Amino acid sequence: MGRHLSTKLLSGLALAVTISATAIASPASAASLKMAWKQDATGLDPHKQTAFSSIRLLELIYEPLVRLNKDLQIVPAVAASWEFAADAKQLTFKLNPNAKFQDGKPVTAADVKASFERLLDEKTAAAARANFLSIASIETSDQTTVVFKLSQPDVPLLTAMASINAAIVPAAEIAAGTIGTKALGSGPFKLDKWEPNSKETLSANKDWAGGKVAIDGIDISVLPDETAILAALRTKQVDFALINDPLVATLVPKEPSLVLNRTPVLAYHVLQMNPSRKPMDVLAVRQAISCAIDRKDVLDTASVGEGKVTGPLTMPGYTSDASTLFCYKQDIAKAKKLMADAGFANGFTATVIAANGEPATAAAEAQVLQSQLAEIGVKLNIKMMELNVYVDAWLKGDFDMAVALNGGRADPYSMYNRYWTKTGNLQKVTNYIDDTLDSLMQKGRVETDPAKRKVIFADFEKHLVEVAPWAWLYTSYSYTAQQKNVQGFVPTPEGSLFGLSKVTLQ
Amino acid sequence: MSYLARRLLTFPLVMLGVSILVFVAIRLVPGDAITAMLGTEAGLLTPAQRAALSAYFGIDKPILVQYWSWLLGVLQGDLGISVIHGKPALTIILERFPLTLQLALMSMCVALLVGLPAGVFAATRNEKMSDLAVRIFAMIGQSTPNFVVGLLIIYALSAGFGILPAMGEFTPFFTDPLRNLGQMILPAITLGFAFAASVTRISRSAMLDVLSDDYVRTARSKGVPKRSVIWRHALPNALIPVVTLSGVEFGYLLGGAVLVEQIYALPGLGRLVLEAILQRDYALVQGCVLFIAFNFMVVNLLVDLAYVTLDPRIRLGEGN
Numbered sequence: 001m002g003r004h005l006s007t008k009l010l011s012g013l014a015l016a017v018t019i020s021a022t023a024i025a026s027p028a029s030a031a032s033l034k035m036a037w038k039q040d041a042t043g044l045d046p047h048k049q050t051a052f053s054s055i056r057l058l059e060l061i062y063e064p065l066v067r068l069n070k071d072l073q074i075v076p077a078v079a080a081s082w083e084f085a086a087d088a089k090q091l092t093f094k095l096n097p098n099a100k101f102q103d104g105k106p107v108t109a110a111d112v113k114a115s116f117e118r119l120l121d122e123k124t125a126a127a128a129r130a131n132f133l134s135i136a137s138i139e140t141s142d143q144t145t146v147v148f149k150l151s152q153p154d155v156p157l158l159t160a161m162a163s164i165n166a167a168i169v170p171a172a173e174i175a176a177g178t179i180g181t182k183a184l185g186s187g188p189f190k191l192d193k194w195e196p197n198s199k200e201t202l203s204a205n206k207d208w209a210g211g212k213v214a215i216d217g218i219d220i221s222v223l224p225d226e227t228a229i230l231a232a233l234r235t236k237q238v239d240f241a242l243i244n245d246p247l248v249a250t251l252v253p254k255e256p257s258l259v260l261n262r263t264p265v266l267a268y269h270v271l272q273m274n275p276s277r278k279p280m281d282v283l284a285v286r287q288a289i290s291c292a293i294d295r296k297d298v299l300d301t302a303s304v305g306e307g308k309v310t311g312p313l314t315m316p317g318y319t320s321d322a323s324t325l326f327c328y329k330q331d332i333a334k335a336k337k338l339m340a341d342a343g344f345a346n347g348f349t350a351t352v353i354a355a356n357g358e359p360a361t362a363a364a365e366a367q368v369l370q371s372q373l374a375e376i377g378v379k380l381n382i383k384m385m386e387l388n389v390y391v392d393a394w395l396k397g398d399f400d401m402a403v404a405l406n407g408g409r410a411d412p413y414s415m416y417n418r419y420w421t422k423t424g425n426l427q428k429v430t431n432y433i434d435d436t437l438d439s440l441m442q443k444g445r446v447e448t449d450p451a452k453r454k455v456i457f458a459d460f461e462k463h464l465v466e467v468a469p470w471a472w473l474y475t476s477y478s479y480t481a482q483q484k485n486v487q488g489f490v491p492t493p494e495g496s497l498f499g500l501s502k503v504t505l506q
Numbered sequence: 507m508s509y510l511a512r513r514l515l516t517f518p519l520v521m522l523g524v525s526i527l528v529f530v531a532i533r534l535v536p537g538d539a540i541t542a543m544l545g546t547e548a549g550l551l552t553p554a555q556r557a558a559l560s561a562y563f564g565i566d567k568p569i570l571v572q573y574w575s576w577l578l579g580v581l582q583g584d585l586g587i588s589v590i591h592g593k594p595a596l597t598i599i600l601e602r603f604p605l606t607l608q609l610a611l612m613s614m615c616v617a618l619l620v621g622l623p624a625g626v627f628a629a630t631r632n633e634k635m636s637d638l639a640v641r642i643f644a645m646i647g648q649s650t651p652n653f654v655v656g657l658l659i660i661y662a663l664s665a666g667f668g669i670l671p672a673m674g675e676f677t678p679f680f681t682d683p684l685r686n687l688g689q690m691i692l693p694a695i696t697l698g699f700a701f702a703a704s705v706t707r708i709s710r711s712a713m714l715d716v717l718s719d720d721y722v723r724t725a726r727s728k729g730v731p732k733r734s735v736i737w738r739h740a741l742p743n744a745l746i747p748v749v750t751l752s753g754v755e756f757g758y759l760l761g762g763a764v765l766v767e768q769i770y771a772l773p774g775l776g777r778l779v780l781e782a783i784l785q786r787d788y789a790l791v792q793g794c795v796l797f798i799a800f801n802f803m804v805v806n807l808l809v810d811l812a813y814v815t816l817d818p819r820i821r822l823g824e825g826n
Contacts, residue, residue, distance in 0.1 A: 042543055042785060050544050051543070122558065123554075123555075125559040127548065127550040127555075128547075129555070181592060195773075196781075197773075197778075198676075199674060221673065221674025221771065225768055225769045227769075228673060231670050232670060234664045234670075235670040238674075386784070391537055391546055391548070392537040394546060395541065395546065395548060407546075418549070425549055426546075426550070429549060
């Protein structure tokens with residue numbers, strides 16, 4: 001018995017020593033930030049990659065002409081200054097003369113012109129092209145001046161240019177056809193190594209025109225399970241991590257050595273109805289559904305209260321008090337009356353689609369909505385799908401209802417042009433055309449006075465909620481967690497990691 | 507023709523069947539490489555943009571043409587190029603396979619070292635309290651999903667002791683054996699846990715059968731010591747079902763242990779296949795599945811050959 005016990009103790013000790021020995025060994029240099037995320041980038045072409053995970057990596061390597069700060073104000077990036085013509089049909093940029101690509105060559109007006117021409121070329125297959133169709137021509141009067149001539153007034157164009165999907169890439173690399181296989185930008189970090197779905201190694205770009213980067217680099221590990229990411233933070237294997245699941249995020253503050261950054265984001269959770277299918281083609285039915293939903297309850301139950309009930313406009317400067325919007329306080333009696341008036345007093349059956357784990361709260365949201373809508377006789381069948389299968393059905397508009405997490409933009413026009421204008425690319429998804437919505441969007445596009453734009457889009461939001469093709473639910477947070485010795489990170493509503501360029505390790 | 511030669515001749519036929527199945531199946535699933543890359547933004551593409559991307563991903567031609575050109579490549583040892591990794595699929599698979607093989611071998615060791623003695627122990631104490639205890643543990647082991655075991659181990663180590671195997675950057679065994687074993691031992695225990703439970707149950711019931719056989723009774727009546735009866739006379743004959751189970755399980759493990767690899771962030775075949783499916787990296791999915799099918803057939807063949815060694819009464823390929 002004694003011998004067995006000693007053997008067990010010895011084996012246990014050996015296991016602990018082996019694990020500890022490997023855990024203590026740290027391959028990264030002291031001044032490199034060790035970072036973890038669940039999902040890796042899917043490619044390196046800044047013009048083509050639209051996945052959140054790809055954007056997060058590429059914005060460390062590449063730069064657009066301008067970028068958005070934490071208050072969503074436009075600030076310089078490759079461009080030092082810019083000016084819209086009074087009629088909003090011409091946009092002129094002066095480039096930062098110190099801006100250099102990571103091979104030491106300066107960023108010139110020719111690179112900007114070549115980058116936008118590549119973006120606009122249909123052969124490039126850049127999804128973001130849709131945001132830049134007003135560009136009629138690009139002129140370069142000297143090395144640092146670029147003039148965009150527009151076919152129509154396009155105020156939201158400048159905000160669209162603040163995306164990494166409009167990154168400036170070297171004209172020589174475009175000509176060589178190496179964009180996407182070689183990452184050469186003008187951003188704060190250089191990509192030294194990328195093993196897809198495993199790890200990335202970045203080093204600081206010493207020539208970065210944006211200032212000195214305080215860390216030597218970033219070693220990114222892909223840890224597919226967020227519980228494991230939390231464990232890695234807990235054991236100090238990781239300095240900084242991205243977290244998607246609100247449940248995991250709420251555990252971070254319980255660890256004394258960790259800090260949680262929680263930032264409201266522009267993306268919104270929504271119940272999309274399909275007005276081309278009966279009975280959602282009836283306004284009263286859609287309104288009844290909107291009235292029957294207790295949005296705060298959805299937020300509290302599905303997302304442990306991590307977020308805020310929202311209307312369609314989620315960007316600071318345009319958001320309104322959600323409680324003033326149509327039926328934002330659950331009203332079952334009104335919902336039942338609307339259903340009865342529409343001839344559906346006994347309710348109906350419909351199917352709601354949702355993607356597995358995208359977002360992490362999708363299934364829970366569908367279940368809460370199912371129980372809430374049951375109160376007015378709507379029997380919802382939930383159909384969970386793998387993300388890609390869901391996207392396919394979503395793009396075809398092949399659903400009765402869909403639980404979705406849709407991306408937000410800093411400008412209301414860029415955010416909703418695709419859905420609620422008559423020429424929107426995603427009309428097939430919304431299946432809803434409304435003259436008032438279209439007209440308000442066009443007014444917002446050409447209006448240069450910020451105060452007047454705000455009024456236009458407030459009207460747009462009010463009308464959109466009343467006609468209820470979708471029921472907007474809530475916005476959530478983006479989360480990053482870090483050790484206490486990591487300082488200086490500034491999160492943004494876009495979830496950008498560009499703030500890592502200013503991080504220090506104490 | 508020998509049994510071995512006949513079995514080997516069936517390999518190409520099975521591989522052809524697998525290749526057709528995987529080629530068609532991955533294309534029947536809604537969504538393609540374009541929606542996998544762009545998500546809902548794919549809706550912003552014009553028809554010309556979509557055509558350009560289809561050509562890039564090699565999905566613009568009719569499926570038969572695609573299959574034929576892929577098959578010709580496979581026959582020349584080229585499984586295609588992974589669009590995500592930008593490398594030949596075979597290169598990536600061979601990079602990931604050593605980890606998967608090591609994990610399968612280590613978890614097999616864990617399972618056999620724990621499961622076999624436990625099964626024999628329980629069989630020799632049939633219906634006693636210790637037998638019941640082993641059976642209860644085996645039941646718990648079999649019914650607990652391995653991701654639960656993995657997460658519990660990670661939580662207990664990180665929250666209780668502040669230690670965790672180095673995750674995110676895998677070290678191959680021959681680069682640094684100590685670091686490698688530190689990274690692999692917990693995944694092997696996690697995987698081996700449920701497998702050990704199955705081995706315990708199978709070896710217990712096989713031992714019970716064998717222990718009631720005439721030859722065992724004869725050995726006992728001749729005064730052969732109990733230990734010798736169990737380990738020398740009974741166990742070899744009780745091993746046949748254990749070998750079958752282990753062979754099937756080992757074959758599965760060579761296909762990668764998706765959940766355990768996900769939890770411990772191990773870059774094995776399981777994670778590779780999962781990521782390839784989610785990102786609709788057709789060449790990589792097809793290559794991985796072919797490779798896994800080939801391994802499975804080889805393991806099954808080896809298991810059949812092992813029967814002959816364990817029990818000379820068995821003659822392969824001679825009818826009954």
